[in-house]
Structure formats: C-alpha cells, structure tokens
Amino acid sequence: MIELFDVTKRFGSETAVDGISLRVEKGEFCALVGTSGCGKSTTLRMINRLIEHSEGEIHLDGQPVRSFNEELLRRRIGYVIQNTGLFPHWTVARNIGLVPRLLKWPRGKIQARTDELLGLLGLPREEFADKYPHQLSGGQAQRVGVARALAADPEILLMDEPFGALDPITRQTLQRELQDLQARLNKTVVFVTHDMDEALALADRLVVMHQGRIVQQGRPIDLLHDPVDAFVESLLGGMDRGLKEASLTCVSERMAPFGPRLLASERIPYRAPLSQALSVMLWHRVERLTVVDDEDIPIGELSLRRLLGAKPS
Amino acid sequence: MTTERCSPNWVLLCLMSAGLLAWLTLEAVSIAPNRLVAGTPHRAHEVHGWWAALLAGLPMLGVMVLAWRPGTRRLQAALALVVGLLVAMPLWLATAVMALADPDIPQARLGIGASLWLLLFLWLLVLIELRTRLNLSRAFGWLLLLPVVFAWWLSLSFWLEPLALYREYQGRSDQFASAIAYHLTLVGAAVGASLLLGIVLALCMRRYAGMRKAGFGLLNVVQTIPSLALFGLLLAPLAWLSARFDWLASMGVSGIGWAPAWLALVGYSLLPMVRNTYVALEGVAPAVIESARGMGMSRRQTFLQVRLPLALPVVLEGVRITTVQAIGLTAVAALIGAGGLGTFIFQGLGQAAMDLVLLGALPIIGLALVADALLGALAERLRHGGTP
C-alpha cells in the first residue's frame, strides 16, 4: 500500500507537485495521466526517492519512505522506465539478475529466477539469456526491462511511460501481456503515461494530474461518465468518449440469449469490447451480431439497440 | 534549486585564496644587475611594504566575498574586479621597477617571479569560470582581454624597459619578427599542402575501399612516430638526395632546414586532415543527398552544392586541429635548423637563459590559442549560417 499525504515538490522557485494526496491499495493498478510537465513522473520518482519530496509524507505500508535507507528501499520496489535503461555492457541474464545480486542471493537462486522470468515474459532462455541489449528489438528490450524490475519479486512496481517509445502494435501486445502478468502476480502498480487509451485499458484507478495537482481520480468508467471539468473531458477524448467507454465494456455484458430469428452471419467473441462490436456492425452494415465463445460456438446475440445501452436487466 | 544558487561558489573561493596565499608568500619579482647574474628575489611586501601588499590583495578578497553568495550581479562585479586585477598587474610591475631599480645600473633586469606567474594563471582560470557561469560567449571572453593587452602594451612602452623578457626581445626584435613570420609561413605551407593532399586522398578513399584501409593504417603509424624521430629519419634520405641532385640542393633542400621540417609537418597533418575530410563527406545525412538527387540535381551538382558545403565545418575542424598541432611541431623543427620561434627556446635552454626560452614559448602558445579561436569561430559560423 502506498500513501501520499499532502506531498509537495519544489525545484527552486517552481512547484512541480503541489500538495497531492493519494492512496494506492495493495494489488491495485493505478495510472497517473496528464500532459507532459504535469508532475506525474516527479510523483512516481518521489515514491522510490529518486527525487526527495519537499513537504508532506509518503508512506509504504504505513512507514514513511524516509525511514528506509534509500538504496534498500529501491531494491524492494520494481522500476521500469521508457528507454529501458538496460546496461549495454551486460547480457540479458545479467541485467535481469541485477537486483537479486545486489541483495546477495545465492548464484543458483539468481539463475533459477532469471530463467523463470525469461519464461514468464516469453523470451526463450536459450535464445535470449546471453544476448546483449543492442541485439534486442524495442519490444524485447522492454520485456527485459520489466523482467529486471520483477526479479526480486517486489510488492510494488513503478512504471514510467514504459511503452512510450514502442510502435503501436508492439505497445498493444505488451499492454496485453502486462494485463495478464498483473492478473497472475497481483502487484501494486503505479503507472505513468500520457496515453489515455493505455491508461483506460490497464488501470483499476485513474489519477488525472494537471499543473502539479490531482484534478480527478477514480475508476476509469466513473471518470468517463463524470469528468470534473473541461480539461479532464478533453483529456478523455471529448466526443470520442463514447467509443472509449465502449472499449471498457465487454460484449458478454450486453449479450442477449438467442431470439426467434436466424443467427446473424457476422460473429464476435464474447470477450471483445463493445467498441469492436460496433466497428464490426459499421463495417458490415448490420444491426445484429452472433456472440461466440472461445471455441467459436454461438452462445448468444448482440443487437445494436442493446449495444447502445438498453442495459441487461 | 534556490538553496544551491545561494551556496558559495567554491571554485572562485579556492582559486582566490590560493592567489592571496601566493601573493603574500612567494617571490613576486627578482632584480639582477645584468643578464649573467642570478637575480635577488623580492616578495610583494618587500617591494612596497606590508600595507601596500595587503591593499593590493583587497580586490581578491572582494572577489571572494562576492563569490560567497553568487548572484548574476555579484558575478558580474567579480568579473570586473578580475579584469581590473589583470590590468593592474603590469602597472604594479611598473611601480616595482621604480621602487627597486637602481639608476646607476642601467642594465638591471626585472624578472617576473613565481607569485605573479601563478596569479596570472589563477586569474585566467577565474576569468574562464566566470565566463562559463555568466554564459558569456567565447568572443566576449577575448574582448575582456583587450584592456589587459592594452595595459601591458602601455607599460612595456613606457615603464617596463628593465623587464628581462622585454630586454631579450629588444636585443633581437628583428629576429623575433622574422621568426614569427617564418614560423607562420612554415605552418601555412604545411597546412595548405596537407589540405589539398588531404582532400584528394579523402576523395580517393571514398572511391577505393582498399586504399582507405591502407591509407589510414599508414597515416596512423606516421602520426604515432615522435616528431623528433621523424625529423631525424627524414634527415638522412634528404641529405642523400640533395647531394645527388644539384637542382634539389639549389632549391635549398638539404638534410637540415625547412625541407625535412615541411615534409614531416605535412606527414603529421595528413591524418587529421584526411580523417576529418573523409568523415565530413561521409557524414552528410543520406536523406539530404537522396532528396538532392530526387530533385534532379546531377552527381556533380549534388557534390558541389550539397555535400561539400555541408561537410565544410568538419573539414575546417580538421584544419584547426592540424594548424594548432603544426604550430607546436614547428617549434621542435628548430632543432634541425628549420628556424622559427623554436630557435629561441632551444637557444635559451642551451644558454640557461630562461627569459629567452619564454620569448619563444609564450608566442607559440599565443599563436596556438589565437589559431584555435579563429578557426573554431569560423567553423562555428559556417555551421550555423551555412555560408559566411
């Protein structure tokens, strides 16, 4: 659990972060969103004391971060940054084993842990363990970056625009992998991004920052419905909000049992977001889709009317 | 970072306290009745007394006070103080001459002592530090030295005749002028030749990969061989050639003199010249060349109007490195009778006349600095403005 109480950070006469309070529960995925320079990265870096806060208190599990030795504190917290920050003179395996080595784990345990993480992130050990960072693609390098952050099994993971430098396809793949990983590992994650779609897709809780302050926080769906002001609204996509909301809802939530009519010819997986269903309807000029399960077996149907919001009762 | 901005500038504090210490403890000047006798050293307070020495130290203390809480205004004030100090040094020397010189010994010589050399060095460091902190341009830094140069010129022409360095100069002012001219001619001839040759070589290397490898390998080896050895190694074959062929001898080619010096200088200059020209031509962004070709420029037009102008600043960088290097190496060439300012250095070392050594060494350093600054400024200008 991470708690910030009225935290302020000043650089000289400039106030980067202005009296923010925040509470991230254990196992929660919290996304800090905002335009560049809004103080979100500073906030993140104050948690592992890469930047020391000027005022207020930051607590980890009820203890102020200042009460820990800063290096020991950071070894307990995973940290992923945009440019990966992999050490170019070390192999992938050695990069991943960094924090365990700092913590003086026995050699065998480090090796086992490295292999486990390589497997977890879909990087076959035989192929990748002895490669150097410059031999990796952007996506592979960032997977290694995530593996390195997870190496000592920290409870908390801080991620600073980890996918910001990747192409859209790779980024989506990694986002999906991160979701799966989070479902399995259940870490407390603080994730900084300026990409609202990324934040909406990943976060349990959205924290919108502007000029060093938190303007709104809550569940993504709540923010979409109730943006507190024009800034949050525009950040959430203005007129595109409908599609964004649709992307947060699953087809299965709006699906109806089979009606009397014939099966519709176009199909949609039950786990797909509503936005995708809408797109399929638009593309094929149809008002009805057949919902299928993972084995492509029809399990229901979705009509445009239901999709638009006649909520299932 | 308010706290940091208000924290003292330790660099200035250290430099200035070292300066004060040197001023009060080391010998400032020495005075000798003639060229042969070693001088009697005098510390600053032995010249005009303690009060004057302490008073003269006040501006340095002033800089330290200003450096304690350095804002922009205070640093500017410190800069003015330091320039003032640099201007005051020759004037103080003039007063020292008046206080110490015995009118009965017209040949008396005033030597500059360790404390003044050290102060000069430290104050120049302070100047550099202040220039950096105040974000002043290089050109402005040079401008600041103008009043200092003027003060030295003024003092030398009116009051500082007994200064040993000046006496050495007066004894051979004609020689000095011709030495500088000769030095520069040799450097110019070597750099010019290596520029032409370097461009030709770089163009060839762009075409033939084999030549590139062999060429860089050979030039690397030449660059590695110490100057004295290269001059020496050229001596024997050139002597042999001039003995065999009269027309060479009649041109002045011989084992010693300008010929081996010039050859060696060209040899040393080629590596930086070729490397920079080659890198410059290769380094032009492929997209630019592609778009020039795409617009329908011919190969020739692309080279002359696009590739060459874009490469020019880096080529000039090569000229700068080469020139500075050649100025130093020409000094060594004096050992094999090539003349130039190095002659004074080696004569002075031979006669244990340190002021003569300085008469050779200081202008060489000056020339190197000026060449570096001018060519650097030219390259900078080309880089920003495209054409001057």
Next chain:
Amino acid sequence: MNESDTLPVPRGHASRGIALWRHWSVPLIWLALLLALTFGMSQLEALLRLIEPDTRQVLYQRTSLATLLGQHVFVVAVASVLAIVLGVGGAIAVTRPAGRDFLPLVAQVASIGQTFPPVAVLALAVPALGFGTLPIIVALLLYGLLPIVRNTLAGLSGIDPGVHEAARGMGMTRGQILRQVELPLAAPVIFAGIRTSVTINIATAAIGATVGASNLGDPIISGIVNGNTAYIVQGALLIGLLAITVDSTFERLLWRPMTG
C-alpha cells in the same frame, strides 16, 4: 556481440595459444624489433657507415642504448601512471555531486590546455623547476593529464541517462554505479585518452633530451650538434619503434569487442 564471434578463443590449449598469438603478434613483433635493435645496433655498423662514411665513430656509445631506452620508458611510465591516477580520479571527482562545482572549469581547462604545444609546456617547466629528469616528469604529467581528463569526462557524460536512472532506481549505491556501470561503459573512451596521452609523452620525453634528461632523444640531439647523421638515425629508429610498439599494444588492448 559475443566475444567468441570476434576473438577466436576455442577449447583446446594449443588453439587458445594460437589465438593469443594472433591477437598479440603485431605488438610482439614490434617489441622484438625494438629490443633487437637496442641490443644489436653494433651489428649494423656497416649500414650506418654508409650514411656517414667520413666519420670515425658511427655507433652511439656515450651511454648504452639499453640504458637510454630504460630511462625513456621509466620517465614516460612514471608520468603516465601519475597522469592516469590523477586524471581519471580528478574527472571522477568533478562528476560526483560534491565536486560538481568544479566541472565546468576543469572541462574548459582540459580543452583549452590541449591547444598548448607540448614543447612549450616542456620549455615552461624548465624556468619553473630547473633542468633534469624531474621537470620533464612534471611537464609530461601535466600535459598528459589533459587528454585523460577530457576523455574521462566525455566517457562519463556520454552514458545514456536512462542507464544511470535505472541503476539508481534499482537501488545501486553510488559506488556500485561508478564501479559496475559508469567506469566499464566509459572505459573505451578513457583508454583512448590514455593512449593519446602516452603517445604524446613518448614524443615529448625525447625532446626532453634538450633539457638535460638522458633518454633516446640523446643520440638525436648529439647527432644534430655534432653533425653525425648516423647517431640521429639510431635514436630516431629506436624512438619510432618504441612509439609504435606501445601504440600497437594499446590498439590490441582496445580491440577487445565492446558491446553496446
């Protein structure tokens, strides 16, 4: 790149030896040539006689060439080791938080100082320190510092800030970051600076023969003074070989493929 891609170091003892030999053959051949000439110069008397047929003495015998070589190497080695310790140490010091105030000045001085011709620095050392070996060592040390400081600063500041950030973020201490990340990454650039420094020092030390140091510059200077070209050739050959030997050794040292 994997080390075995470029440096063939396979299994067996014999082949490892061959690989090592292949790696070091160039500097070793130069070294052999240097030593052969140093100790066997007298065998070349007939050749030297060709250069200088009218002089009685063609072999430089005032001091043995081996002694001169030894002194040359000694002076350069002492100055270079001191320059490396002070230069690398100084550059590290001014890039730490405590010494950062001095960084701009040191960087500027290192770059301006390199415009000073080494001969001039040597010449200035004499009035300050007198004749002999000590002023030469001091002059070489001072001048040799500049490329080392400059390159160390360049190497340290050339490190990707992301790497530094990550190292801190992972909880490495300052010392660990310096030893395990900064220095290894900056090492190639630092070594290039050391190489430049040593090359200049070998050349400048030879000129030091004019200010009373006895080293391989001696035969050249005395050859110039006495008009004996044979002396000059002997000195020049040995200095040239020494410089090439040292330089090719550095080249091999640096050649180890750096990754990243």
